[in-house]
Amino acid sequence: MGTDAVIQECSQWKLLGVAAWHLTLYLLGATVWRAAAPPWSQHFLGLFSFRDWLLSLLVYACSLAVLYTQRQVLTTLDVPPLYVSRLGWGGKSWPSLLISRCIIRRRKLRDVADVALFYAACCFSACAGLYLLQPAGGSSSSRAGVQPLLVYGSTLGLLYGVGYLIRGKNVLSFPILQRRRYFRIKQRMRARKQSKSSTQADYAQQQQQPGSGAAAAAAAAAAAAVRVAMVKSSLVLPSLALGPAAALSALLAPAAAMSQQQQQQRYEWGGAAGVLGLWRAGLLCCYAWAAGGHMLEIVFTERVAMAADDDPQPTTPLLAALQHTDPIVQDWCLMDLAAVAEGAPGARSRRAAIFADETGANGWLPISRYCLAELRDFVAVLAGALPSLQGAAAAGSGVKWNALQLSTAGGRPASSAQDAALWHLQARYCRLVACMRALSGLAAAAFTSDRYGVLHFSSPGLGEVLAAQLGVVAVLTAFIRHSSSIPVRPASAAARLLQRITSGGSAAGSSGPQQHVDAAACALLDTAKTCTYRLTNTYGEVLMSVAAKQPSLVGTAAEAQALLASFLAHQE
Secondary structure, eight states, X not given: OOHHHHHXXXXXXXXXXXXXXXXXXXXXXHHHHHHTSOTTSHHHHGGGOHHHHHHHHHHHHHHHXXXXXXXXXXXXXXXXXXXXXXXTBOTTSHHHHHHIIIIITTTOHHHXXXXXXXXXXXXXXXXXXXXXXSOSSSOGGGSOOHHHHXXXXXXXXXXXXHHHHHTTTTBOOOOSSOOOHHHHHHHHHHHHHHXXXXXXXXXXXXXXXXXXXXXXXXXXXXXXXXXXXXXXXXHHHHHHHHHHHHHHHXXXXXXXXXXXXXXXTTSXXXXXXXXXXXXXXXXXXXXXXXXXXXXXXXXXXSOOOSSOTTOSSTHHHHHHHHTOSOHHHHHHHHHHHHHHHTTOTTOHXXXXXHTOXXXXXXXXXXXXXXXXXXXXXXXXXXXXXXXXXXXXXXXXXXXXXXXXXXXXTTSOBSXXXXXXXXXXXXXXXXXXXXXXXXXHHHHHHHHHHOSSOHHHHSSSOHHHHHHHHHXXXXXXXXXXXXXXXXXXXXXXXXXXXHHHHHTTTOOOOSSOOOOOOOHHHHHHHHHHXXXXXXXXXXXXXXXXXXXXXXXXXXXXXHXXXXXXXXXXXXXX
16 A cells, blocks of 8 residues: 555544544533533423424534534645735734635645635534524514525624634644644643633733722623623624624515515514524534534644554655655654654654665655655745845855844844744744754764664764754744844733733733734744754754854854854753
């Protein structure tokens, strides 16, 4: 069986595992959903009805269409930013995010078709779920008509689809610590519970402040309620969809139909009971979609062993996966390679096989070239966006961090190059971490496992790995210095109001605007320093002579040697 067939089978089994866990979570949520209904309602009585549970399973079957299309838009690389200088659109502006993430994606027809199918599946699942979950008993006047049901379902599905893509929920982030699925699900549930607890604590603290009157208490209570709703997205979407759906339903209702009672029922919402029924049905639909999205992220970020420890050719599937067109498969391979390089249990023979070839053509050379290309591309893009000294001094100097601002006064990138740098830093974070772990782990393991001297007598070798690690450290240090030196403009009144709402009603700090430093840059810098220390602790002072023979990726050779000397002295 070829590598592509094995990878496709692995993806199919992962999707089946997602569906099985999704069914368990859905049944748990449906039980709570019915138990939370009033005891006299049809939804609560459905706990003891086989027909109602069968309808709930049909709702789950409809949500599988959303789960499948979510898998189609799943990726490990965020879409590149859309930068329009004439309109003032940066890579992180809302129009740019809406167009790039929710419509055109990677500028390919297949991506646009996948997004359209995802929206269609959300609308279909919402409309089918609302229809199946309507109470069977009661008069027809208390039930929503066909048109409000379709309009509300389509609005709810579009809101979920756009919100899912514009927030980048389809972009996978691989955890360094791999745990069982049960513990990862429990961790997510605990995080949501802690968010709710912190909201209640903020509200209690606001209530205990001296001098807070009734108006302040009411504002704090409203802010806390809004924050709880923001934490629970499954409550927000059904509520947000009511307003646009009602307006759209009123516009689409024909005036001639209002004179006929039989047709009028098709365009009525059924009063408060009908609206409440649609809202409660929308809750379960949103819960099913959100649970499926979480399970996709959990299952598809698990480590995939590309070969067994007793495989006669363990590097063959690894090299084939690196050349795969799917970025998810490439990241699976890089995460497995990083674990093997760092000595994962049961992978010792796989690591030794990388250096088993005297020429390195079946192990070290293609792996190192791929990882070094990723690191060099990242260093080149990030260094190209950083400012340098103006004039003739720029030719012989390294990266200077105090010459030019990285962005404008509003904290927005000033050029498309800076947008690309921020995108590389955030979108390729997991891939860069895996490449640095793999290179440093293999280079350190070669000290005792490289019998033929492949690392030292081939190109790329130890010198190229060391130069790439030092280049990443240097360019990230310069980037963080730039980010911390950007003058921040005071927030507007709307931004301060939003900050007050999201902070549970407590007033914002009076220390002034704070500098924004990207968290991914700090985390990536820590990983780069750890991997560099792995090399220096393994090889020691001999690296100074190795670094002297290699051109520096960032700055001058003297600056690279000074940086290496600080690592050897454990000063970084």
